[in-house]
Amino acid sequence: MKTTVKGRGYIEIDQQRCKGCGLCINVCPHELIKFSTKFNSKGYHPAEFDDPEGLCPPCGFCYRVCPDTAITVFRIVG
Amino acid sequence: MKNAEKLKAVVFLKRPESLTDKEFTYCPGCHHGIVHRLVAEVIDELKIRERTILVAPVGCSVFAYEFFNVDGTVAPHGRAPAVATGMKRARPDLVVFTYQGDGDLAAIGTSEIIHAANRGERITVIFINNAVYGMTGGQMAPTTLIGMKTTTSPYGRDEKRDGYPIHIPEMLKEFKGVAFLARTTVSDPVEVIRTKNAIKKAFLAQINDLGLGLVEVLSACPTGWGMDPVEATRWVKEVFSKEYKTGVFVDKVK
Amino acid sequence: MSEKLMVKGTEAIGESAIRAGCRHYFGYPITPQSELTEYMARRLPKIGGVFLQAESEVAVVNMLYGVSCVGKRVMTSTSSPGFSLMQEGISYMACAELPAVFVNVMRGGPGLGDIQPAQGDYFQATKGGGHGDYRMIVLAPSTLQEAVDLTYISFDIAEKYRNPVLILADGMIGQMMEPVEFPEFVDVEKLKEPDWILNGADGRDPRRITSFDIDPHNLEKIILHLMEKYRKAEENEKRWEDFMVDDAEYLFVAYGTMARILKTVVKLARKEGIKVGLIRPITLWPFPYERIEEMAERVGFILAVEMSTGQMVEDVRLAVKGKTEVLFYGRPGGVIPSPFEVLEVLKKYVKKVRV
Numbered sequence: 001m002k003t004t005v006k007g008r009g010y011i012e013i014d015q016q017r018c019k020g021c022g023l024c025i026n027v028c029p030h031e032l033i034k035f036s037t038k039f040n041s042k043g044y045h046p047a048e049f050d051d052p053e054g055l056c057p058p059c060g061f062c063y064r065v066c067p068d069t070a071i072t073v074f075r076i077v078g
Numbered sequence: 079m080k081n082a083e084k085l086k087a088v089v090f091l092k093r094p095e096s097l098t099d100k101e102f103t104y105c106p107g108c109h110h111g112i113v114h115r116l117v118a119e120v121i122d123e124l125k126i127r128e129r130t131i132l133v134a135p136v137g138c139s140v141f142a143y144e145f146f147n148v149d150g151t152v153a154p155h156g157r158a159p160a161v162a163t164g165m166k167r168a169r170p171d172l173v174v175f176t177y178q179g180d181g182d183l184a185a186i187g188t189s190e191i192i193h194a195a196n197r198g199e200r201i202t203v204i205f206i207n208n209a210v211y212g213m214t215g216g217q218m219a220p221t222t223l224i225g226m227k228t229t230t231s232p233y234g235r236d237e238k239r240d241g242y243p244i245h246i247p248e249m250l251k252e253f254k255g256v257a258f259l260a261r262t263t264v265s266d267p268v269e270v271i272r273t274k275n276a277i278k279k280a281f282l283a284q285i286n287d288l289g290l291g292l293v294e295v296l297s298a299c300p301t302g303w304g305m306d307p308v309e310a311t312r313w314v315k316e317v318f319s320k321e322y323k324t325g326v327f328v329d330k331v332k
Numbered sequence: 333m334s335e336k337l338m339v340k341g342t343e344a345i346g347e348s349a350i351r352a353g354c355r356h357y358f359g360y361p362i363t364p365q366s367e368l369t370e371y372m373a374r375r376l377p378k379i380g381g382v383f384l385q386a387e388s389e390v391a392v393v394n395m396l397y398g399v400s401c402v403g404k405r406v407m408t409s410t411s412s413p414g415f416s417l418m419q420e421g422i423s424y425m426a427c428a429e430l431p432a433v434f435v436n437v438m439r440g441g442p443g444l445g446d447i448q449p450a451q452g453d454y455f456q457a458t459k460g461g462g463h464g465d466y467r468m469i470v471l472a473p474s475t476l477q478e479a480v481d482l483t484y485i486s487f488d489i490a491e492k493y494r495n496p497v498l499i500l501a502d503g504m505i506g507q508m509m510e511p512v513e514f515p516e517f518v519d520v521e522k523l524k525e526p527d528w529i530l531n532g533a534d535g536r537d538p539r540r541i542t543s544f545d546i547d548p549h550n551l552e553k554i555i556l557h558l559m560e561k562y563r564k565a566e567e568n569e570k571r572w573e574d575f576m577v578d579d580a581e582y583l584f585v586a587y588g589t590m591a592r593i594l595k596t597v598v599k600l601a602r603k604e605g606i607k608v609g610l611i612r613p614i615t616l617w618p619f620p621y622e623r624i625e626e627m628a629e630r631v632g633f634i635l636a637v638e639m640s641t642g643q644m645v646e647d648v649r650l651a652v653k654g655k656t657e658v659l660f661y662g663r664p665g666g667v668i669p670s671p672f673e674v675l676e677v678l679k680k681y682v683k684k685v686r687v
Binding site for chain 2: 356358382384386387388390391392394395396397398399400401402404406420421424428530531532533534535538539540541542543544
């Protein structure tokens with residue numbers, strides 16, 4: 001459990017599974033995903049989640065458009 | 079900053095049970111992966127995984143059965159509806175679905191889909207239309223748009239030589255054996271949910287013994303179209319769906 | 333208690349299949365076998381079976397593929413042009429190791445040909461009409477009783493080798509009527525479901541049935557496994573009939589209706605002092621090469637007679653290995669040689685040899 005999470009949700013992107021297609025980046029309403037500067041084992045720049053303000057609702061839009069089930073979406077409850 | 083002890087993370091959305099862990103071998107941004115996941119979500123929600131059989135096509139998704147946690151086979155090119163017919167007629171208690179591309183279904187397989195639809199076979203057909211033959215390198219398909227350049231229409235599809243794009247749901251909607259018929263896209267999060275709902279109804283058409291259920295999903299083929307995934311997805315929205323109107327053509331499932 | 337009935341060949345084959353436990357039939361009308369399709373349409377619904385007339389023979393073979401995947405006994409019947417359409421599906425089924433029974437009631441060809449009996453599909457049946465390294469086990473009846481008996485065992489053979497099996501008949505066998513005795517009904521409920529079928533991944537890992545492997549080394553393994561099965565079939569399944577061969581100085585080789593006609597020729601020839609015998613292959617694949625080679629060492633020549641331009645004769649030549657002369661006589665296009673016609677040909681060759 002990430003105690004640094006400020007908001008109500010967050011996502012985990014499997015960095016090896018991601019093919020850097022960019023569909024999630026294109027669709028996030030709060031622009032919380034960006035391409036990593038690193039390469040993964042497939043040679044792609046995978047998508048990276050970065051939410052310093054805790055804006056992720058979570059809406060699940062990224063999950064919906066991801067073609068590789070590389071994204072798992074979490075809700076913070078309590 | 080919330081009180082850390084009282085907070086808990088729960089999984090909201092994750093890979094469905096009906097998908098295996100195998101990484102998809104599709105190109106980055108290929109919409110196959112999205113539709114595979116939606117089909118798996120529907121199979122999970124309808125609780126039919128243990129009695130579902132998949133008939134994969136010849137095309138990029140020839141290995142589709144590797145990605146689904148169900149029994150599967152691969153049919154000769156275009157023949158999946160006939161294979162599914164044999165399965166379903168011999169074992170009506172199983173849920174049988176085919177997953178086919180536009181070359182598979184709308185070129186070589188037109189006879190098989192028309193007659194399966196006409197007979198009202200209790201099967202579900204997931205039809206992925208990406209306007210080209212993806213697996214073999216992006217050749218013209220029956221669904222290629224007029225003027226669209228492909229490797230076998232390098233100067234653009236010319237209706238005088240190649241005829242017009244084929245509209246499958248428009249053709250099949252008059253067949254009384256069809257119980258659910260829709261065309262959707264997965265080009266934005268809202269459309270993704272529409273597609274999922276359509277897929278669910280296409281399975282219910284079979285489960286409720288109503289007739290054939292088919293969903294055509296206009297899908298991006300970034301590699302075949304020579305575009306990046308985001309551009310290709312936009313093309314589906316802005317160009318592809320102008321030729322192929324989305325909507326529900328037949329719905330006896332309600 | 334089995335009954336003796338006067339039946340048409342096509343219908344006899346259908347009834348025999350039902351007695352063998354086949355409850356699924358998919359077919360398409362084509363002369364000279366449409367009565368088999370019609371018979372199954374009448375019979376199967378009455379016994380809880382499944383009949384479907386498909387839109388084409390292409391669809392038919394793929395429906396067989398599907399039924400076989402889910403573990404049920406299934407058959408179809410067609411004639412030469414329709415059988416051509418099934419080759420793709422048969423190739424897929426052989427590689428995927430799916431059992432099913434096919435019946436080809438041969439007619440004159442190539443092309444649309446005509447509707448008279450012929451034997452022009454031998455190559456297609458035995459050398460692989462579809463693409464790739466596979467075989468069909470081919471059973472060639474000569475009488476209606478034999479058609480009944482071979483159909484009855486064909487399902488067991490198909491399941492034993494997990495391979496498509498072909499009953500290769502011709503329009504004569506299909507259309508004639510003879511008294512036959514039907515075997516007892518197999519209890520369908522007692523048929524064991526194989527452990528490789530697709531019937532839902534309930535409490536087990538998913539199963540795959542495929543004819544595709546992207547890795548050539550894997551595909552090679554699969555094909556070598558098929559070859560091993562075919563080798564076993566060659567060891568165990570060869571069938572033929574010896575007819576008056578013990579003192580034969582000359583030998584006929586023929587199958588199906590042609591062999592039946594030759595039995596008359598053999599008797600007529602012997603009345604004229606020509607000691608000719610007949611070897612009648614019953615399995616065309618696996619072909620009884622060894623038996624023919626044995627006979628080759630004892631006879632002045634072997635005369636292969638077919639209702640074609642000569643297809644089985646090539647296997648006879650392979651069998652004989654040059655040990656004696658192999659001659660051929662045949663009529664293609666649906667023409668049936670008369671016994672007298674063949675007798676004249678035999679006498680001509682005998683005269684040549686005796687000179």
